[in-house]
Amino acid sequence: MERYVIKGGVALEGEVTIAGAKNAALGILAAAVLTDEECIIENVPSVEDTRVLLRAIEGLGAKVKYIDAHTVSICAGTIRGGEDLCVDDMYIRKIRASYYLLGALLGKYHYAEVALPGGCEIGLRPIDQHIKGFEALGASVDIVNGGMVRAQAEQLIGRHVYMDVVTVGATINIMLAAVLAEGKTTIENAAKEPHIVDVANFLNSMGANIKGAGTDVIRIRGVQKLKGTEYSIIPDQIEAGTFMTMAAATGGNVLIKNVIPKHLEAISSKLNEIGAHVLEYDDSVRVMADGRLKSTQIKTLPYPGFPTDMQPQMAVTLALSQGTSIITESIFENRFKYVNELSRMGARIKVEGNSAVINGIESYTGANLVAPDLRAGAALVIAALAAEGFSTVEDIKYILRGYEDFDGKIRALGGKIELVDSDKELQKFKLRVG
Numbered sequence: 009m010e011r012y013v014i015k016g017g018v019a020l021e022g023e024v025t026i027a028g029a030k031n032a033a034l035g036i037l038a039a040a041v042l043t044d045e046e047c048i049i050e051n052v053p054s055v056e057d058t059r060v061l062l063r064a065i066e067g068l069g070a071k072v073k074y075i076d077a078h079t080v081s082i083c084a085g086t087i088r089g090g091e092d093l094c095v096d097d098m099y100i101r102k103i104r105a106s107y108y109l110l111g112a113l114l115g116k117y118h119y120a121e122v123a124l125p126g127g128c129e130i131g132l133r134p135i136d137q138h139i140k141g142f143e144a145l146g147a148s149v150d151i152v153n154g155g156m157v158r159a160q161a162e163q164l165i166g167r168h169v170y171m172d173v174v175t176v177g178a179t180i181n182i183m184l185a186a187v188l189a190e191g192k193t194t195i196e197n198a199a200k201e202p203h204i205v206d207v208a209n210f211l212n213s214m215g216a217n218i219k220g221a222g223t224d225v226i227r228i229r230g231v232q233k234l235k236g237t238e239y240s241i242i243p244d245q246i247e248a249g250t251f252m253t254m255a256a257a258t259g260g261n262v263l264i265k266n267v268i269p270k271h272l273e274a275i276s277s278k279l280n281e282i283g284a285h286v287l288e289y290d291d292s293v294r295v296m297a298d299g300r301l302k303s304t305q306i307k308t309l310p311y312p313g314f315p316t317d318m319q320p321q322m323a324v325t326l327a328l329s330q331g332t333s334i335i336t337e338s339i340f341e342n343r344f345k346y347v348n349e350l351s352r353m354g355a356r357i358k359v360e361g362n363s364a365v366i367n368g369i370e371s372y373t374g375a376n377l378v379a380p381d382l383r384a385g386a387a388l389v390i391a392a393l394a395a396e397g398f399s400t401v402e403d404i405k406y407i408l409r410g411y412e413d414f415d416g417k418i419r420a421l422g423g424k425i426e427l428v429d430s431d432k433e434l435q436k437f438k439l440r441v442g
């Protein structure tokens with residue numbers, strides 16, 4: 009069984025280079041099916057979620073080619089329509105972003121059938137706002153054949169869509185469905201995350217006419233046709249934030265390269281507030297920490313608020329800080345599943361409703377841990393790196409979905425971690441690191 013084995017207690021030091029943003033890549037790769045021409049997409053993170061989505065796009069009949077490890081060429085001109093427009097396999101059911109193929113295929117072919125999205129079990133995660141948007145544009149949407157979502161339209165016509173909740177997925181999906189619709193679509197109460205701007209920039213480089221991405225009103229004027237393009241994806245804000253908290257929690261000194269510091273402001277300001285030092289450069293940040301950090305209060309919010317995808321990593325850091333911290337999770341209702349695992353390492357955290365009350369302890373003790381989801385899995389790795397003694401983290405399939413070469417990058421910073429596949433390999437690691 010694949011798992012990480014970690015010996016904690018090393019302050020991480022050195023440099024790490026951040027990959028392209030997973031959540032931007034998922035929207036952009038799906039968007040490439042909106043044109044018959046070739047799209048060359050650079051800085052695609054090499055993670056399980058992007059590989060699964062690319063396989064699904066290939067399964068639709070598109071030509072997908074890796075030009076190098078992070079550059080992908082997609083040519084969707086070979087998609088025939090009809091039965092091609094049905095996306096279902098055991099892998100696609102596991103990733104959340106499969107829903108972007110609904111918007112993109114509906115936009116281009118006016119028909120799509122996609123297996124209901126999976127992803128991390130961090131809450132209910134409905135898709136009612138996606139459906140509301142598609143229906144506003146004139147599509148009919150129903151659930152068919154055991155969990156397939158089918159969206160179809162004679163014609164898509166631009167409309168005014170008001171989002172009842174701020175949702176990243178639905179904002180991107182409605183943009184995908186609307187770029188080729190007739191007339192003007194306005195999305196109000198849109199999400200403002202950097203990856204929404206990135207998907208909009210990609211679509212505009214294909215010839216779309218989208219204005220206002222990054223604000224809460226996005227205006228899309230439909231065009232007749234989109235063309236091929238070359239585009240480079242922005243750096244991953246959450247991977248960067250994960251390494252920032254890793255540096256802070258281990259009392260290290262790490263230069264995090266290939267980032268957009270502006271996208272990290274919510275994270276940087278919380279780390280500064282608790283006593284770590286974050287220095288910002290043009291396209292990198294340095295995070296340093298020595299001595300015990302302090303407590304704070306955090307509430308997760310849509311961008312530019314503190315990201316829900318950074319909540320577990322920050323909790324792991326605060327559980328080692330002096331005093332009582334409170335974290336309120338306002339986006340997903342089931343995002344404290346890592347707390348039981350952390351408690352087994354000595355953490356003193358009490359969850360009440362959507363808040364966690366954290367009483368800081370001096371240090372964690374190593375334990376055998378199970379990753380409950382992607383970001384919580386990364387957070388447990390941080391805890392293990394900061395802990396005394398050995399830990400293992402199982403169910404790392406979640407972590408591999410969203411972090412490229414996670415253990416390799418940590419080793420390069422001096423962290424003692426290895427991905428092992430058997431008890432024998434685990435014992436060998438223990439003997440080697442002593």
Ligand code: UD1
Pocket residue numbers: 031034104105131132133134135136137138139173174175176177178199316317338339340
């Ligand atoms: C995306 C990210 C995920 C991140 C989240 C919030 C991807 C593939 N995943 O997820 O990593 O944690 O944004 O930044 O990009 N909601 C509804 N109805 C809907 C859609 C959403 O009520 O139709 C609710 C959700 O339950 C949640 C909130 O809106 O409470 C935000 O969800 P959303 O932003 O859509 O998250 P995802 O797109 O699923």
